[in-house]
Amino acid sequence: MNPLNELTCLELVDLVTEYFEGALAVAQRARFEAHLEQCRHCRRYVEQLRRTISTLGELKAEEIPRHVRDELLKTFRGWKRRG
Amino acid sequence: MLQVSQAAPPAAFEPDTGEHSLLEMLRDGNEQGFALLVEKYHGAMVRLARAYVREPALAEEVVQEAWLGVLRGLAGFEGRSSLRTWVFRIVVNRARTTARREARSLSFTDAFGDAAENREPLFDPGSFQHPLAPGHWTEPVKAWGRSPEDQVLEAEALAAVETAVEALPPVQRAVITLRDIEGWDAAETCNALGLSEVHQRVLLHRARTRVRRALERYFDRDGA
Numbered sequence: 001m002n003p004l005n006e007l008t009c010l011e012l013v014d015l016v017t018e019y020f021e022g023a024l025a026v027a028q029r030a031r032f033e034a035h036l037e038q039c040r041h042c043r044r045y046v047e048q049l050r051r052t053i054s055t056l057g058e059l060k061a062e063e064i065p066r067h068v069r070d071e072l073l074k075t076f077r078g079w080k081r082r083g
Numbered sequence: 084m085l086q087v088s089q090a091a092p093p094a095a096f097e098p099d100t101g102e103h104s105l106l107e108m109l110r111d112g113n114e115q116g117f118a119l120l121v122e123k124y125h126g127a128m129v130r131l132a133r134a135y136v137r138e139p140a141l142a143e144e145v146v147q148e149a150w151l152g153v154l155r156g157l158a159g160f161e162g163r164s165s166l167r168t169w170v171f172r173i174v175v176n177r178a179r180t181t182a183r184r185e186a187r188s189l190s191f192t193d194a195f196g197d198a199a200e201n202r203e204p205l206f207d208p209g210s211f212q213h214p215l216a217p218g219h220w221t222e223p224v225k226a227w228g229r230s231p232e233d234q235v236l237e238a239e240a241l242a243a244v245e246t247a248v249e250a251l252p253p254v255q256r257a258v259i260t261l262r263d264i265e266g267w268d269a270a271e272t273c274n275a276l277g278l279s280e281v282h283q284r285v286l287l288h289r290a291r292t293r294v295r296r297a298l299e300r301y302f303d304r305d306g307a
Contacts, residue, residue: 009211011218018288052294075151080112
């Protein structure tokens with residue numbers, strides 16, 4: 001590949017979300033992957049981002065406190081009566 | 084009335100109850116349908132409200148109001164979006180209104196908007212100034228130490244991620260909450276938050292980059 005056409009690391013980190021989202025044009029995607037193949041730092045960076053995303057997916061929503069749930073159900077009954 | 088609604092088939096109470104049957108149940112005034120919806124979405128709704136509203140108790144209030152809005156709007160809901168998208172859009176609208184009021188009372192000038200979303204650079208200046216190859220990493224990207232299976236480490240990493248999310252500007256926080264914490268796709272996230280596809284992606288990019296940075300700092304401090 002023409003070296004002038006190669007991505008820098010700076011460009012790669014800027015494109016990574018588009019890469020994950022499948023939003024890169026074919027040629028750009030090829031340049032992205034070509035850079036990854038030869039740059040272990042960027043491979044590591046991309047790997048870390050994937051791990052970041054999967055860690056985000058492990059954050060749990062707080063469970064709804066009992067009294068809040070009961071209050072909402074009471075509201076629901078009131079709504080139904082007026083319904 | 085009550086008898087009819089309680090006679091719904093047991094299958095309808097499985098956790099994966101489809102939106103369609105949930106909607107039917109709600110319109111029938113079926114309390115278990117509502118309870119199911121609350122179990123399913125309340126936590127995520129609070130999480131989303133917290134993206135906009137700083138005071139946790141206020142965010143809770145926002146969500147309670149949103150539930151009222153859901154009940155009031157149910158009859159007019161036409162199903163042009165999914166039930167979930169519609170519910171979360173109600174949360175966003177209430178949260179924004181409340182956040183504006185909150186910002187005025189705390190005299191924040193710029194509660195949200197592009198300026199707040201884009202103020203800080205994503206990388207330290209000088210991160211990509213390799214002397215022999217400009218635009219390449221100046222310093223090697225460091226490994227993140229031990230395996231994700233390490234339970235204590237994982238709990239701490241989770242806490243670091245949570246803190247990093249809390250520090251994000253509101254709309255970035257809303258986007259990463261729906262996309263990566265709740266696992267929504269891009270289209271539904273755009274729909275719920277009223278963002279274009281491109282804008283959503285830019286905000287997601289900035290948010291993820293920042294959260295990765297926070298994890299990097301965590302591992303750096305920890306694993307040196």
